[in-house]
Structure formats: structure tokens, C-alpha cells
Amino acid sequence: MSRGFVKEDDQEEVPMVPPRADLPEGITNYVTQVGMDELLAERQMLLDERNNLDSANEKERRIASNHIKAKLQLLDARIATAKVVNLQDQPQDEIRFGATVKLKVGATKKVQTFQIVGVDEANISKGKIAFTSPLAKALIDKKVGEKAVLKLARGENVFDVLEIVYK
Structure with missing residues (x-):
């Protein structure tokens, strides 16, 4: 559908998610086991937060869900590249x-x-x-x-x- 037929109120806000800590391009993402455990705990906390969103206002719930999804994408990318150092x-x-x-x-x-x-x-x-x-x-x-x-x-x-x- 053309954007011309969408009401202003129906437009979703794009979630603004701050970037994670800077890891220069091409640098291995080394983590301690404690650091990896913290990343996984943060991921679980975001999943729990997403699952427990209040559904009273559908638009606010969608915006909050999109924000959490964006944070999860950044976090999942960081976890996927993490190399735990013994x-x-x-x-x-x-x-x-x-x-x-x-x-x-x-x-x-x-x-x-x-x-x-x-x-x-x-x-x-x-x-x-x-x-x-x-x-x-x-x-x-x-x-x-x-x-x-x-x-x-x-x-x-x-x-x-x-x-x-x-x-």
C-alpha cells in the first residue's frame, strides 16, 4: 500500500536503541566466562521483559516490543561473536x-x-x-x-x- 493512504497516527515509531560498547571492526570479541554469563543473563531479562509486556495499549505494546527486539538483535550479534577465554x-x-x-x-x-x-x-x-x-x-x-x-x-x-x- 502506498504511504499516501496511511493515517499519521498509524505510523510506527522507529525504536532508537543506543549502540553496545564499541568493538572495533575486525577485533575478536573476547569475553571472560563472567562476561558471557552477564550477556546471557541480559538476554534472558530482555526476553522476560518482552513476554511480560502490558497489552492494555496495543500501540505502546508494539513500540515497546520493537524496542526490545532491536536491543535483542544487537545483543544476539554480540553473543554470537563472543569468544570465551579460559x-x-x-x-x-x-x-x-x-x-x-x-x-x-x-x-x-x-x-x-x-x-x-x-x-x-x-x-x-x-x-x-x-x-x-x-x-x-x-x-x-x-x-x-x-x-x-x-x-x-x-x-x-x-x-x-x-x-x-x-x-
Whole structure:
């Protein structure tokens, strides 16, 4: 049917869904088992939300359903490309994907702990940084006692590697 014969009120709104965390083109979607479990739990939550939509207003239900469907499509694509990394297979004395590292920041006595994780699992407030982040890239392949240098616009930050744990 031509769009000329459709009433304005009958037009569906296209759902605006924010993109997932950035994963550069061509980069393998590495995840920890915890990260994969979180993705699957998020998927189940969206499916439950879709199944429990209130059907009082048909148009609102359709819009909400379309929004959830769009989110599920993005999530399913991310899950389909996920490659779970077994942390026990990582070299335990080097920083690699999944490592939890304790770092001394520069000449200060400040110590920070970060885990290098997948892009969807990354959450700086929980001490989890994406393997694609500049800090993670600076830390990869380092060992206890070595320094990692993060170049910044106004100089650089130097981190002393104090501890590496895979858990």
C-alpha cells in the first residue's frame, strides 16, 4: 500500500536503541566466562521483559516490543561473536586478557587494581577495563616488576606492575 493512504497516527515509531560498547571492526570479541554469563543473563531479562509486556495499549505494546527486539538483535550479534577465554590457559606470570593486575601509579604510593575484560563487561567503577582500552594495551605482556607507560596528551603515566592474578 502506498504511504499516501496511511493515517499519521498509524505510523510506527522507529525504536532508537543506543549502540553496545564499541568493538572495533575486525577485533575478536573476547569475553571472560563472567562476561558471557552477564550477556546471557541480559538476554534472558530482555526476553522476560518482552513476554511480560502490558497489552492494555496495543500501540505502546508494539513500540515497546520493537524496542526490545532491536536491543535483542544487537545483543544476539554480540553473543554470537563472543569468544570465551579460559583464564587458566593464560600465562599466569604475564598480563593478558582476563588478568587482574595491581599497579602502583607513578611516583605516588597510590595502588590501583584492574581486570582486563571484554568490551561489554568493562566498568571502570568496578575496576574492569576493556582489552581495547589504551591502559590495557600498555599493560599486555608485562610481568611483575615491569613498568607500563601510558602516553597521554600532556605527558605520560607510568605504572609499576605489583601483582598479576587470574581468577
